[in-house]
Amino acid sequence: MSSRSLGIPGPPGVPGMVGRPHRGMLLVVSSPSGAGKTTLCNRLRQEFPRLGFSVSFTTRPGRKGETDGVDYSFVDMATFQEMVARDEFAEYAMVHGNMYGTSARRVAQAIEGGQDILFDIDYQGGRQLRQKFPDDVVLVFILPPSIKELERRLRGRGTDSDEVIERRIRVAREELRHYDEYDYLVMNDDLDRAYDVLRAVYLSQLHTRVRGAATAEQVLSGQEQLL
Numbered sequence: 001m002s003s004r005s006l007g008i009p010g011p012p013g014v015p016g017m018v019g020r021p022h023r024g025m026l027l028v029v030s031s032p033s034g035a036g037k038t039t040l041c042n043r044l045r046q047e048f049p050r051l052g053f054s055v056s057f058t059t060r061p062g063r064k065g066e067t068d069g070v071d072y073s074f075v076d077m078a079t080f081q082e083m084v085a086r087d088e089f090a091e092y093a094m095v096h097g098n099m100y101g102t103s104a105r106r107v108a109q110a111i112e113g114g115q116d117i118l119f120d121i122d123y124q125g126g127r128q129l130r131q132k133f134p135d136d137v138v139l140v141f142i143l144p145p146s147i148k149e150l151e152r153r154l155r156g157r158g159t160d161s162d163e164v165i166e167r168r169i170r171v172a173r174e175e176l177r178h179y180d181e182y183d184y185l186v187m188n189d190d191l192d193r194a195y196d197v198l199r200a201v202y203l204s205q206l207h208t209r210v211r212g213a214a215t216a217e218q219v220l221s222g223q224e225q226l227l
């Protein structure tokens with residue numbers, strides 16, 4: 001089913017799409033590593049190309065296969081600190097011993113431009129965005145079926161040492177404790193089922209009263225819709 005047939009407003013200024021643009025939604029998806037977040041997020045972006053992705057700044061070194069400016073913008077610590085001092089981050093946090101941050105300018109542009117944005121950031125970042133943009137943020141947490149299963153998945157990847165895996169499990173427990181700060185909890189015991197829930201969250205959030213108000217006003221005023 002195409003996004004158009006679901007009545008999803010298109011990006012601003014695109015003729016032939018239903019509805020006027022609403023303020024951009026900030027869709028935050030967090031989870032401990034290994035819970036399937038990346039796979040679920042990639043699938044959502046594939047199905048809904050109007051959903052942009054927030055490329056974070058980080059001080060961690062790039063991994064094999066990562067591209068600067070696409071996966072992350074890689075910067076050194078001095079640059080990161082200068083950006084903090086200039087108040088250039090909408091949120092920032094230390095995760096796994098490295099600094100990560102989201103550009104304030106990009107977030108403001110997205111909200112005002114009616115662009116929905118997907119954020120792969122941790123609970124500290126989600127919390128800061130919620131404080132700054134309470135009406136625009138939707139917080140989704142992906143739950144692994146169990147800690148044991150999480151460990152099995154991390155070992156299955158074969159990319160990390162035992163020490164790194166043990167640290168990730170410790171951090172995972174810490175992250176899981178923050179589930180109650182989120183709006184939606186999506187259990188990923190089955191990828192297709194978890195995806196169904198995630199897309200349902202996105203679709204229903206697109207059609208809240210606040211986001212749909214401009215479209216309703218358009219209908220009310222008798223303006224023709226560009227179909």
Ligand code: 5GP
Pocket residue numbers: 030031033056057060091092093095096100101102120121122123124125126
């Ligand atoms: P990784 O280094 O494995 O890509 O990401 C490690 C963790 O950092 C993930 O949980 C990811 O969600 C989080 N993260 C990535 N970018 C940001 C960011 O800009 N802000 C915050 N707070 N967390 C981030």
